[in-house]
Amino acid sequence: LINDSQAIQDFLLDYNTRAGLIAYDLTEATWNFNTNLTDYNQNITLDKQLKWDQFLQEAASNATGYDTSVMSEADKRQFHIIKDIGISAQTNETKLKRLNKILSDMESIYSTAKVCLNSTNCVPLDPDLTKIMAESRDYQLLLDVWKGWSDASGRKMKDLYPEYVELSNEAVQLLGYTDTGAYWRSKYETPTFEEDVLGLYNQLRPLYEQLHAYVRRKLKAIYGSDNFPASGHIPAHILGNMWAQEWDNLIKELSPYPKKPTFDVTDEMIRQNYTALKIFQTADSFFQSLGLIPMPPEFWNKSVFERPADGREIVCHASAWDFNNGKDFRIKQCTVVNSKDFNTAHHEMGHIEYFLQYANQPIAFRDGANPGFHEAVGDTISLSVNTPEHMYAIGLLKESIEDKKSDINYLMSMALEKIAFLPFGYLIDQWRWKVFRGDITPDKYNEEWWNLRCRYQGIFPPVARSSDDFDPGAKYHIPANYPYISYFVSFVIQFQFHKALCDEAGYKGPLHRCDIYNNTKAGKKLSDMLQLGRSQPWPVAMKIMTGQTKMDAQPLMDYFKPLINFLKKENGEDIGWQPNCPSY
Numbered sequence: 001l002i003n004d005s006q007a008i009q010d011f012l013l014d015y016n017t018r019a020g021l022i023a024y025d026l027t028e029a030t031w032n033f034n035t036n037l038t039d040y041n042q043n044i045t046l047d048k049q050l051k052w053d054q055f056l057q058e059a060a061s062n063a064t065g066y067d068t069s070v071m072s073e074a075d076k077r078q079f080h081i082i083k084d085i086g087i088s089a090q091t092n093e094t095k096l097k098r099l100n101k102i103l104s105d106m107e108s109i110y111s112t113a114k115v116c117l118n119s120t121n122c123v124p125l126d127p128d129l130t131k132i133m134a135e136s137r138d139y140q141l142l143l144d145v146w147k148g149w150s151d152a153s154g155r156k157m158k159d160l161y162p163e164y165v166e167l168s169n170e171a172v173q174l175l176g177y178t179d180t181g182a183y184w185r186s187k188y189e190t191p192t193f194e195e196d197v198l199g200l201y202n203q204l205r206p207l208y209e210q211l212h213a214y215v216r217r218k219l220k221a222i223y224g225s226d227n228f229p230a231s232g233h234i235p236a237h238i239l240g241n242m243w244a245q246e247w248d249n250l251i252k253e254l255s256p257y258p259k260k261p262t263f264d265v266t267d268e269m270i271r272q273n274y275t276a277l278k279i280f281q282t283a284d285s286f287f288q289s290l291g292l293i294p295m296p297p298e299f300w301n302k303s304v305f306e307r308p309a310d311g312r313e314i315v316c317h318a319s320a321w322d323f324n325n326g327k328d329f330r331i332k333q334c335t336v337v338n339s340k341d342f343n344t345a346h347h348e349m350g351h352i353e354y355f356l357q358y359a360n361q362p363i364a365f366r367d368g369a370n371p372g373f374h375e376a377v378g379d380t381i382s383l384s385v386n387t388p389e390h391m392y393a394i395g396l397l398k399e400s401i402e403d404k405k406s407d408i409n410y411l412m413s414m415a416l417e418k419i420a421f422l423p424f425g426y427l428i429d430q431w432r433w434k435v436f437r438g439d440i441t442p443d444k445y446n447e448e449w450w451n452l453r454c455r456y457q458g459i460f461p462p463v464a465r466s467s468d469d470f471d472p473g474a475k476y477h478i479p480a481n482y483p484y485i486s487y488f489v490s491f492v493i494q495f496q497f498h499k500a501l502c503d504e505a506g507y508k509g510p511l512h513r514c515d516i517y518n519n520t521k522a523g524k525k526l527s528d529m530l531q532l533g534r535s536q537p538w539p540v541a542m543k544i545m546t547g548q549t550k551m552d553a554q555p556l557m558d559y560f561k562p563l564i565n566f567l568k569k570e571n572g573e574d575i576g577w578q579p580n581c582p583s584y
Ligand SMILES: O=C(CCC(O)(O)[C@H](Cc1ccccc1)NC(=O)c1ccccc1)N[C@@H](Cc1ccccc1)C(=O)O
Pocket: 246, 317, 318, 319, 320, 321, 347, 348, 351, 374, 375, 379, 480, 482, 487
């Protein structure tokens, strides 16, 4: 084994130089494909993907020739990451090409899927179906769109998924992982990770049960109780969202004090002629007010902020891109001018800010401290941006609020986004981890998906499902092969981060009214953590931010305490649902 320190530094320098160049090539090709879904662009991307996979295989095998016992902790960590190459480990080129092709095809099926509302009008998810799900209160129209989307997306990739599972497991087993789920969980470097997230879920379940009970009662009044089974489940298609993952589009019907403001700034944004670009400029100015790194010129020149009007097919699901050359960073988002996309813009910019902050780290460390950290940056900022105080400060609210009823309305609008999401954020990878483990076989994919959806979310499919359905495929992250537990982790830790930054800013009031705007002291605490990237185990990053090393649901529970007290009074005993799905 090579133990000469100069040789070790030479290997790392060579790896970083070559990885940067090849990664740039792949990212450029993938960007071109994602923003123009042609076969030509797919072939180029698959070609570059194979070159990248082969580079990783070569670097990983060369890295095994070095003696890590003589290395510093940081170099030892870099070598570990360089060797941990995931599905790129598949040395059988035919299998590797098939796996990459399946992944590319599943994402294309999802991104080009359309639903025909009538014989001549077939529309995509973004923006058309999303708008119908958010705004329509027509039970049957919502049902047609909900079922149509599942038929157009999930059903079309049903047979690809078992083949993907098998090829992905086989690849990571070459690295010694039992299955793909074990590889994904290894990113948290926590042996008790599954128990930890289960513990957080159980801690937060009572909050969700209270919100679910309140929303169910309100929706029964709107749609009539005939559509609500005795089991206590809510029909999956009437929550204002295609996946029932956030319910904030129902705020007008669900606001506890309808005579008071609901804090949805969409109308005001339209009145002020907000554009997609202005949304991103507004987000950028918040980040800069904290003393964080501004979005660079390339970002403004090369990002795609709106769905192109030239009719080309693109991947509309929002994403943030690091071109690994220290200067090219982009967002791709099919922005619609509304408060939801205003928040998504901050979410995506959080990813970009992380890229900028860790740009000087070696490539192996250019990642989140754990995947949940990457998802939490933008949302933490949004917790300040969404406050009535901040919306008033930037002119999107005509008056701020002082009375208790408006405060409850604000907390309700935040709960419909943050508490409603928790069981959804938790269950997606419960399903996938079981699939990867073989505990859920292809014949049971859809049945087990709905068992989890009924049990954790307390919703049910409003039309009988058949064995030809593949409803998991109707949610982007399944065909995009992107882990989802990172969002559940993010929704917990973003309240820890928000509390830590508000404490740092010397804020003394209730957490849900804290706005760290213009506070460079809070900004410094955040950037000190972001600069680490993945160079240290995430508890070190957590301690820098919050003073403690664990994930903790307490700040989230404290944030929503006034609302939960209100809901407990409102709901009384009328809460909960049967674990199993209702029968038809
Ligand atoms: O999917 C997203 C936002 C997109 C993204 O920024 O997380 C994006 C997803 C993605 C896109 C392409 C390939 C893989 C994943 N993630 C990133 O762009 C990203 C993530 C980590 C590092 C760098 C970029 N949000 C989730 C959950 C969520 C988050 C916040 C509020 C509401 C809902 C959802 O919509 O279900």
